[in-house]
Amino acid sequence: MIMKIKNSVLNLFLISLSALFLLSSCSLKYQKENSSEKNIPQLTFTNLHLTQYSDNKKTLELSGSTVEQYKDSSLAFIKDADFSMFDSDNKKTSSGKATLISADSGEEIFKFFDGIEFFDESQNIKISGDTLSWNGKTEQLVSAKNSKIEIQKDDFTVSGRNFSASAVSNSFLFSDSVTGTQLVSNKKDNTKEKITFSGDSMQGSISDSKSDKNSTVLSGNAKVKSSSMEINADTIELCGKDFNIIKASGDISGKSTESEIEFSASSLEYNQDTKIVILSGNVELKDLKNDVIAKAQNIEYDQNLDIAIMQIDVSLRQKKNICTGAYSIYRKKEQILELSGNAVVKQAEDTFRAQSIRFDMQTEEITMDGNIRGSVTTTKKEEKKAGTENE
Secondary structure: OHHHHHHHHHHHHHHHHHHHHHHHHHHHOHHHOOOOOOOOEEEEEEEEEEEEEEOOEEEEEEEEEEEEEEOOOOEEEEEEEEEEEEOOOOOEEEEEEEEEEEEEOOOOEEEEEEEEEEEEOOOOEEEEEEEEEEEOOOOEEEEOOOOEEEEEEOOEEEEEEEEEEEOOOOEEEEEEEEEEEEEEEEOOOOEEEEEEEEEOEEEEEOOOOOOOOOEEEEEEEEEEEOOOEEEEEEEEEEEOHHHOEEEEEEEEEEEEOOOOEEEEEEEEEEEOOOOEEEEEEEEEEEEOOOOEEEEEEEEEEEOOOOEEEEEEEEEEEEOOEEEEEEEEEEEOOOOEEEEEEEEEEEEOOEEEEEEEEEEEOOOOEEEEEOOOEEEOOOOHHHHHHHHHHHO
16 A cells, blocks of 8 residues: 555655756756855746657646755655646546645655645545655655544545654554444345454554455554444554454454344454454343343354353353253243253252253253252242141
């Protein structure tokens, strides 16, 4: 992304400055003028419009309300600059504009001020903002401190402050206060869902929208929100095709708004296409509607089916029932829990143990299989009732 924009900008200024030097030597003859004041422009053009051709084909259009070139210097200024670049088929490949451009072709430093817009037609990428500086030697694009910059590519938009980008690594960074949106295709009804995100900083790269190499990392108070899922974490990574994969780590909390589920964990991976979230590390899952709290080291939750698969140190509480095991499947809609691996269900003072247990949370019916054992405590009230019936 940055490489193509860099080539457009650099080529624009090298060509435009060459054209200005050509005009000064052939047309206006300012070289005979003797001026020692370096702060006074040697050449000034108003309402300038340049068109460059190569092999009888247009390659560049550049216009500006005022252009100034300074004597004994590679420095030039262009006011109200507007440019377009074209390929061999006369198709526009990139364009841009800025209220003011400072171009030092010798140092290869180009600065853009106010109303900046760069657009790469081939990759559908747009960069806009107030202040940007391009260093051709280091191939770095940097914003002024606290200046706000926005990047748009296809259905992805991000804006933030303290922006920098590298054409060498094709990467970018917002080191302060970033927000953005991403539209994700819904395969069920062929609509697009809006995802919003924010963080204290953000770094990443954007390649082809269909590439699975896309990666953007939010750090510090990172948040991602969709119509069905909210995620908060220390770090959140958006990656994959159309940024359909969300990965999070460090102090994770969130909720599935559709399923009325809240969760916390140490790491997370969520596929926005399949609606499956994988939680790891001291996971806690709360079913708010049914007053169920589940804990495990790993939980995989399917939003479409409302099913949670729990592994390692599984513990589930519901009312006065405590259920434990090595592996379990929680069917939220049916309110059915299937436990296996030293499965235990405690109901008040009663305990049921087996290799596998099926527990109906609505009827409190228990079905056990394999190495069954347990203890049942009869209350005094039940004993009295049983004695009356025997009489």
